[in-house]
């Protein structure tokens with residue numbers, strides 16, 4: 001059984017300052033609290049304000065929204081990185097926050113910001129990831145080979161990642177996310193390093209679809225990308241795109 005995704009009235013209010021270079025917008029400051037001596041009031045940033053989603057197993061779902069809308073925060077909650085302030089998030093039947101280890105095995109994640117280890121080669125990155133998820137030496141070697149081939153990185157497999165172009169890093173990040181054969185694949189801004197002429201429309205939906213076609217082996221994985229909870233934002237392969 002392949003896992004779907006569900007969120008119920010998810011809220012996230014950040015009470016610490018946003019990280020340097022984080023997007024802005026889509027936030028509000030709470031009512032000023034009484035000032036303790038020498039202390040500044042903590043800003044409250046409402047990143048998610050009651051988001052409820054239902055994404056079917058195998059569905060390709062694109063979440064669209066302006067900068068700061070909360071797309072990465074939604075992905076963060078669903079991938080165990082961000083603790084929600086309230087509400088619930090599920091991968092399959094597993095509550096993401098309660099069953100983090102189980103959930104981590106079910107998901108593959110490509111973060112918005114590149115997080116590859118620059119001191120390793122492409123192959124080493126894949127093998128390390130496979131070992132981390134408990135794949136045998138034989139299995140991880142085989143899967144790395146297949147994924148390097150699928151993502152057109154075979155000729156760069158034994159080169160250090162620091163010399164890769166942005167698009168190559170992006171492809172390697174997706175290959176890494178697929179090493180442990182996850183049931184759900186999260187791609188946060190997967191089209192960021194794609195050549196402009198291959199973007200299908202302003203929403204980049206065509207581009208997400210291209211990534212999916214590249215990533216999907218048997219079409220049994222769900223894909224959740226940057227998206228909005230707007231009605232109609234979800235679509236299935238073969239359905240009309242807009």
Ligand SMILES: Nc1ncnc2c1ncn2[C@@H]1O[C@H](COP(=O)(O)OP(=O)(O)OP(=O)(O)O)[C@@H](O)[C@H]1O
Pocket residue numbers: 014015016017018019022023024025026027045046047065066067068069070071072073074112
């Ligand atoms: N770790 C954090 N601490 C404090 N505020 C944060 C943090 N991460 C995100 N925010 C704030 O939460 C809001 C939503 O940010 P988020 O990164 O989820 O948006 P996004 O839709 O992914 O934006 P973008 O399109 O720019 O990637 C923004 O106002 C952002 O500044």
Ligand SMILES: [Mg+2]
Pocket residue numbers: 071072073112188
């Ligand atoms: Mg983001």
